[in-house]
Amino acid sequence: MTINNHINHIAIIGAGPAGLSMARVLKKMGTPFTIYEKHHNTGGIWDMNNEGSPMYEAAHFISSKTLSGFPDFPMPAHYPDYPTRVQILAYIRAFAQHYDLERHIKFNTKVTQIEKTEQGWEVQTEYGGRQIHKAAICANGPLWQANIPAYQGHFSGTIRHASTFKKSTELLDKRVLVVGGGNSGIDIACETASYANEAYLSLRRGYYFIPKHIFGVPADVFAHGGPKLPTKLNQWILKKMLRVAVGDQTKFGLPKPDHELLESHPIMNSQILHHTSHGNLSVKPDINYFNGNQVHFNDGSVIEVDEVIFATGYDYAIPYAKKHFDWKDNRPKLYMNLFSPKHDNLFAIGFMETNSAAYEMFTEMAKLIGDFLNADPETARKFRQKAETEVLDLSGGLKFVASARHTGYVDSDTYRAFLKKLQKQMGWKPYKKGDYLTP
Known part of the structure; x- marks a missing residue:
């Protein structure tokens, strides 16, 4: 050759x-x-x-x-x-x-x-x-x-990765659990809240959810326009501002973050609080195991769903x-x-x-x-x-x-x-x- x-x-x-x-x-x-x-x-x-x-x-x-x-x-x-x-x-x-x-x-x-x-x-x-x-x-x-984690037990419904999700109408007439707290996972969970019969979101840990607009301008433009401050001071100021803009996210069923602001990839989403506060989306902890169409979580709670979408990176x-x-x-x-x-x-x-x-x-x-x-x-x-x-x-x-x-x-x-x-x-x-x- x-x-x-x-x-x-x-x-x-x-x-x-x-x-x-x-x-x-x-x-x-x-x-x-x-x-x-x-x-x-x-x-x-x-x-x-x-x-x-x-x-x-x-x-x-x-x-x-x-x-x-x-x-x-x-x-x-x-x-x-x-x-x-x-x-x-x-x-x-x-x-x-x-x-x-x-x-x-x-x-x-x-x-x-x-x-x-x-x-x-x-x-x-x-x-x-x-x-x-x-x-x-x-x-x-x-x-x-795609990264798909393994859990104990067998799930009798459909399991797939978020990379296979293409149209929101795929969610119609289903009970759907989305797993993962990245930007795609949160976006798909919000789509699920709008289209599925029942919508659930499983989060391994709490995250800071940053609205896409702050004072009417895109959040990154707002942050970019500010002075360059020491890391700790910048974290403190942004955290206070987020508290004013969003409030206590645990009131919406979202877990408290186990890290400081900016110490994980930013989650940019303005819809998650709407759907959780209106009951369209229920937030669950990490999965413990599957049993048929049941999903058992680490807090002992159990739900029945038709489909699990892993938005796990x-x-x-x-x-x-x-x-x-x-x-x-x-x-x-x-x-x-x-x-x-x-x-x-x-x-x-x-x-x-x-x-x-x-x-x-x-x-x-x-x-x-x-x-x-x-x-x-x-x-x-x-x-x-x-x-x-x-x-x-x-x-x-x-x-x-x-x-x-x-x-x-x-x-x-x-x-x-x-x-x-x-x-x-x-x-x-x-x-x-x-x-x-x-x-």
């Missing part, structure tokens, strides 16, 4: 937001690249028709259009504060077209394996294609491999390169959440959780990768030494909840501060507003 040599090209695997952000940076730098995309178009998970996409019809962005767009390519002014999945998909595709990225993409080309060679990385595709690239950047996204997966990374809690271990400490010129972008909108950070992170790829040998050597030996604490003093989801979680302000410090050490310029105004 002929192996094509694209040694001067960087391989980007995935044409979702992270991969496209990476492509725009490399294009600006004049660095050749090829994008491999297993689906027929750009957009990643936001195309609900892509097999395995966790998207559902009623999905919206959880951060606002004001702060969530790609740098220098804002979302359209006519978009609502929290755009729909259809609008986000259109926006991502408009981004790819505006920067002329589609001509660099091999669509319908699934990468099955990458292997280290003397020249770089050999990328193997589903139908036998092989190409050697200088570097490989994994950008296939973290939300494709995802295991990060890079199936074509799993052996090339070290893993913890199904998360790849990465320096700056980007660089493989094990292998030169192997990267992963988008495999992270943070308390900020992701698309802007993707550009800043992509630039760090691009600067490394274009660095002189001595600077690249110094950086690799850091990537292989330096252990970073990017928590910003926050004690994140001890869960797999928060493994590798970073505070965005802390990450950006260290990024600027790192760029200064290496002699690389940070991203500044306006760098990508022109294609």
Whole structure:
């Protein structure tokens, strides 16, 4: 079999937001690249028709259009504060077209394996294609491999993961239990409260539920506009404000959080209090065991339901390169959440959780990768030494909840501060507003 040599090209695997952000940076730098995309178009998970996409019809962005767009390519002014999945998909595709990225993409080309060679990385595709690239950047996204927990007993109804949920009408004439307190779980629970005969939500712990608007503006815009305060003071002030805006959430049947505000991924939802206070949605603790169509909970209570939807998150997966990374809690271990400490010129972008909108950070992170790829040998050597030996604490003093989801979680302000410090050490310029105004 002929192996094509694209040694001067960087391989980007995935044409979702992270991969496209990476492509725009490399294009600006004049660095050749090829994008491999297993689906027929750009957009990643936001195309609900892509097999395995966790998207559902009623999905919206959880951060606002004001702060969530790609740098220098804002979302359209006519978009609502929290755009729909259809609008986000259109926006991502408009981004790819505006920067002329589609001509660099091999669509319908699934990468099955990458292997280290003397020249770089050999990328193997589903139908036998092989190409050697200088570097490989994994950008296939973290939300494709569903995590379904195991419980004792047998449930006689339907059990499925939230990734299979597509239409709210699927819930009609059913008694439904949603399990999980992430943003998708809470959103689906609210849809269940509107459509199902009976709606229940099982939460392992209490969470802080942040309304999408504070004083009439999107919550993230409100928080972003305030002064930068010490972590403890910021937590205290925001907690007091949330208490004023929401009140005592335990009165609505929602458990008291077992952690401080900002120490878990923010849950942005304005409907949960409406549905719990109106009796449309009943909140239950963690499941103990199943018995037929009965669900027994840790507090001794029992309900009968027809369906259980596990909104219990995802295991990060890079199936074509799993052996090339070290893993913890199904998360790849990465320096700056980007660089493989094990292998030169192997990267992963988008495999992270943070308390900020992701698309802007993707550009800043992509630039760090691009600067490394274009660095002189001595600077690249110094950086690799850091990537292989330096252990970073990017928590910003926050004690994140001890869960797999928060493994590798970073505070965005802390990450950006260290990024600027790192760029200064290496002699690389940070991203500044306006760098990508022109294609």
